[in-house]
Amino acid sequence: MEVLRVDNLTKQIGGKTIVNQLHMQVNEGEVYGFLGPNGAGKTTTIRMIVGLIQATQGSVCICGHDIRTDREQAMKCVGAIVENPETYSYLSGYKNLIHYARLAGIPNKEKRIQEVVEFVKLTDRIHDKVKIYSLGMRQRLGLAQALLGKPKLLILDEPTNGLDPEGIREFRGLVRQLADQGTAVFVSSHILKEMEAICDRIAIIKNSRIITEQNVAKVLEGQGHKVRIKVDEVKQVEHLLQQNQFSYQVLDHHTMEIKMDESDFSEFIRFLVLQNINLRSIETVKDSLEELFFNFTADEEGEKKNA
Numbered sequence: 001m002e003v004l005r006v007d008n009l010t011k012q013i014g015g016k017t018i019v020n021q022l023h024m025q026v027n028e029g030e031v032y033g034f035l036g037p038n039g040a041g042k043t044t045t046i047r048m049i050v051g052l053i054q055a056t057q058g059s060v061c062i063c064g065h066d067i068r069t070d071r072e073q074a075m076k077c078v079g080a081i082v083e084n085p086e087t088y089s090y091l092s093g094y095k096n097l098i099h100y101a102r103l104a105g106i107p108n109k110e111k112r113i114q115e116v117v118e119f120v121k122l123t124d125r126i127h128d129k130v131k132i133y134s135l136g137m138r139q140r141l142g143l144a145q146a147l148l149g150k151p152k153l154l155i156l157d158e159p160t161n162g163l164d165p166e167g168i169r170e171f172r173g174l175v176r177q178l179a180d181q182g183t184a185v186f187v188s189s190h191i192l193k194e195m196e197a198i199c200d201r202i203a204i205i206k207n208s209r210i211i212t213e214q215n216v217a218k219v220l221e222g223q224g225h226k227v228r229i230k231v232d233e234v235k236q237v238e239h240l241l242q243q244n245q246f247s248y249q250v251l252d253h254h255t256m257e258i259k260m261d262e263s264d265f266s267e268f269i270r271f272l273v274l275q276n277i278n279l280r281s282i283e284t285v286k287d288s289l290e291e292l293f294f295n296f297t298a299d300e301e302g303e304k305k306n307a
């Protein structure tokens with residue numbers, strides 16, 4: 001079932017087009033990654049989706065409700081962490097949640113708070129003041145808050161910004177569980193590696209436009225395999241590979257990667273041994289999405305280092 005539908009979404013500010021004719025559609029149980037370098041227009045898009053700013057053109061429908069004509073119903077279906085989750089740091093996590101549950105008119109709020117707190121694994125610390133929370137705990141509190149109203153669509157803007165690897169791993173696990181329970185998750189990031197691990201589909205936005213949208217599993221499945229070999233001198237191997245029409249890449253004087261099917265690996269090793277090549281090591285490697293989406297990072301040096 002379609003939970004979010006964005007058609008022709010456009011935002012112009014002061015004569016400048018910041019978001020240009022976006023089309024997206026996110027289904028129940030799907031994690032949809034919205035990836036792009038800094039300044040590409042991600043936050044502006046999210047702000048339009050959650051109704052914080054008005055679109056210049058185009059439409060946003062959430063659970064079939066157009067946010068221009070049926071805003072209240074549409075927003076009932078959404079939970080979001082946009083920018084830094086706002087919390088009262090001098091209050092406990094629990095008191096923050098009570099406050100937001102009241103604002104949102106959550107029925108049976110104590111019970112619901114207990115459920116979301118358990119889900120984000122904050123039970124032990126929920127009565128501590130937020131000011132002594134780690135960044136990861138604050139993010140989990142933000143997630144608990146976003147989940148109070150049992151949203152069908154969860155929107156997360158750069159949720160793992162500043163988290164350590166353990167925090168990122170935990171957050172990823174929570175998002176996956178939510179999707180498995182049927183929530184549609186729309187998550188923005190500028191870090192491709194993170195998106196690869198968490199998303200079912202990824203759209204890449206660059207200079208205000210979506211330049212590609214891909215199904216992650218299909219991209220990874222369809223990619224070829226490679227072997228990375230270390231030898232005394234790659235030059236000895238290069239001419240053999242050329243003669244036999246292998247596709248390869250030299251990484252340094254000793255290391256190269258050769259594309260081939262997994263079933264051909266052992267024959268390839270025999271071939272090198274027969275040619276008296278001194279094989280120091282051999283391993284199989286997979287392309288990351290980063291390589292497959294090379295165009296995305298090709299002219300974004302800074303982003304490339306981050307990804």
Ligand SMILES: Nc1ncnc2c1ncn2[C@@H]1O[C@H](COP(=O)(O)OP(=O)(O)OP(=O)(O)O)[C@@H](O)[C@H]1O
Pocket residue numbers: 013014018036037038039040041042043044045190
């Ligand atoms: N109110 C505004 N007035 C003028 N320009 C704006 C306004 N809001 C955003 N922009 C510009 O629009 C572009 C897109 O901004 P946006 O915050 O949506 O990008 P982003 O992809 O979320 O980037 P980041 O990852 O850095 O948050 C930027 O160049 C930004 O300076």
